[in-house]
Amino acid sequence: MDRKDHADIASGRLSAQQLAQNFDDVAPPLDRQNALIAAQRCYYCYDAPCIQACPTGIDIPSFIRRITTDNLRGAAQDILGANVLGGMCARVCPTEILCEGSCVRNTGESEPVQIGALQRYATDWVFDSNTALFERAAATGKRVAVVGAGPAGLSCAHALARAGHDVVIFDAKPRPGGLNEYGIAEYKVLDFAAREIDWLLSLGGIRWEGARTLGDDLHLSELRRDYDAVFLGLGLTGVNALGIEGEALAGVRNAVDFIADLRQCPDLSKLPVGRRVVVIGGGNTAIDAAVQSKKLGAESVTLVYRRGSASMSATWAEQEFAKTQGVSVIEWAQPRRILGDGAVAGIEFEYTQLDDSGRLLGSGDYFTLAADSVLKAIGQTLIAPRANGDGSAVIEIRNGRIAVNAEFETSVRGVWAGGDCVGGKVDLTVQSVEDGKRAARAMHARLSGNGTAEN
């Protein structure tokens, strides 16, 4: 490898016009005619499998039927009543493994009803017109603190505010939304995250306090003292390291940081991207970092994953999408060394294989990829000490996540948690919304002096 003082990471690789085209809506909205055609494919199944497959249990056949009768308000009520971030979910849910994956139309025709697109059709108008669909119940006088303004926190806050409680949302970041605002791929959401939150907060009863970090300038003991209930929707803000030589070289970054910069960048022609990008990992983050690098004008983007595609947490549809965007994928290879002198020049991989007992082993075969930029996406972690900051009460952590009971209450009474920081099922937006909703139900029951979570 040649010695380089700095890697070839530069902005303005593409014209503003090309960038605008690349980052346009990846799945443009349906117009009325196409929505009706799509909606009419729904059989209106009884006790439909798609409802079971939706973590938030949206009554999908019902909202689709309402679309066919031009009852869009009713359709939106179905959706947002079950999932207050139904607009975001319509854009980001991996529907191929959720609702659409269980559509009975797959059996005969391998072509499910376009539930995600219809969900967007039914809800877009709500945010475009900022129409109120929900009202708050009479004030209860109870105060609730929510830490973390991601999907889990927002969902919990909205449900509690609807129930008449006064909610304050704290978040370390300057803007609310969590990964909706800082993580999800730009071409899936465009400016939607902020519009959705404006709508959600317009319910009233929710105060937003940005740039407040639990463990720094905010402490659990104070929250427990000052509020009647606390919810933690902290997400996973730590990042796994590769733990190999060369990780500190210039040009080696966490993929989530690259994506957060991208999401916050007002002018993508000013955003630097490597000429030859290598992404390490096999999840959403890896796919999104790879695709967006390509869309920013990287000459080559290679995604390297240490196992086979079936083990990737990114769905097959996301993997296919990355390939159509020009991302090369190499499976069964793990990084061994990042090469370079000052700045990254390349990365050495070893091929892997499984032994008889299913353990991953290096094969002893090596290869090197030239790289100007290495993006690491091998998993996010909970920063537990933050949650437990002042040691006033210690929240139990289990398998790297906050331990909760069936009603999402942590080991500390009066403190609930949900979303990625709990990690019960899948780390998805929609699951976090459901966690927040369920926790809110339990919190409301407690605040109403009613022991059970049922309402």
Added chain:
Amino acid sequence: MADLRNNFVGVRSPNPFWLASAPPTDKAYNVIRAFEAGWGGVVWKTLGLDPHVVNVSSRYGAVQWNGQRIAGLNNIELITDRPLKVNLDEIRQVKRDWPDRAMIVSLMVPCDEQSWKTILPMVEDTGCDAVELNFGCPHGMSERGMGSAVGQVPEYVEQVARWVKQHSRLPCIVKLTPNITDIRHSARAAYRGGADAVSLINTINSIVSVDLDLMAPTPTVDGKGTHGGYCGPAVKPIAMNMVAEIARDPETPNLPISAIGGIGTWRDAAEFMALGAGNVQVCTAAMHYGFRIVDDMIAGLANWMDQKGYRTLEDFRGLAVPNVTDWKYLNLNYDIKARIDQDKCIKCGLCHIACEDTAHQAILKEKDGKRHFEVVDSECVGCNLCMHVCPVDNCITMQRVDNGSYANWTTHPNNPARVKETA
């Protein structure tokens, strides 16, 4: 190779597909295009005495069903809005240029003998093959004492048919309005008056939709609407029943029928002809898709006839008539049960909820804790509802389970008027 040639009351055409009297047959330009496309004949848009009528702007309303654009069409047009002479000249020229096609002229004049005496010789002079008396138009003309105002009174139908047979040598087809309670009365009247045939149905009185912003029926003419005539696929079942009723009425034996109403495919035509129609007429389907649809009607009917071994139209015409009977003669011992093909089942649950909510609670939705749909024979009455709601072809079929015996209502113990069996 099937022979599609048609002879209807002596009028010959290369196939049994005629265009019904309506905008498609409004003038020479359309009719020539229709003949070029292959239509066997036309019934020219209804003529009247001058001065000709005028039409309004905004004439059609339509029913959309599940994305299908024209499940039913409704119109508030009147008869031809061109001078009589223009029409007659065109009819004469087209018939001369297309001698092998059927040219029928539809007529509607006031209900007095003089009017008919005036118009019939003029029509005969064009060289056309027959006349069709439009007693059906449900709007506009009936308010002037014509159209369905005549068709709804059997005595008028009979009288006019008689005048026409007296003052013309042309075959006379009486077009019936469905806006009556029992179609057989009109058909019998036409038969008594000496008509050579009946054609049916004309359009059905209807309001197809209400514009909830304008708060007026559609089509809306400057804020107001009126009832129109309904036609298209939605009316076919109604038309078929009326055709069958006439075909099996002993009081109108062998009365030729030209069937109209919702016909758009060869299969529709075959069904009407199986119920006794001598040929068919088409309007809405042509208005929806253009004249080219006759192509598949011709090829499809010929292929089906070849497959079935029918050489001529007469070989299958009326074959279903003996099987149209009264309810009281149906076999009460006949017993069928629904069968769900588990390999085809996509588990939508529609059969279950239909039977559970609205039929006989005969379909289980679960087996061993899993989603699974199965019929409970002891509860199933064989109504077929599940078969119709199932979205998968041939997934639910009906299987006969009785022993083949026969018994009907006329002798059933629950029938107070039963025919007592001789002791």
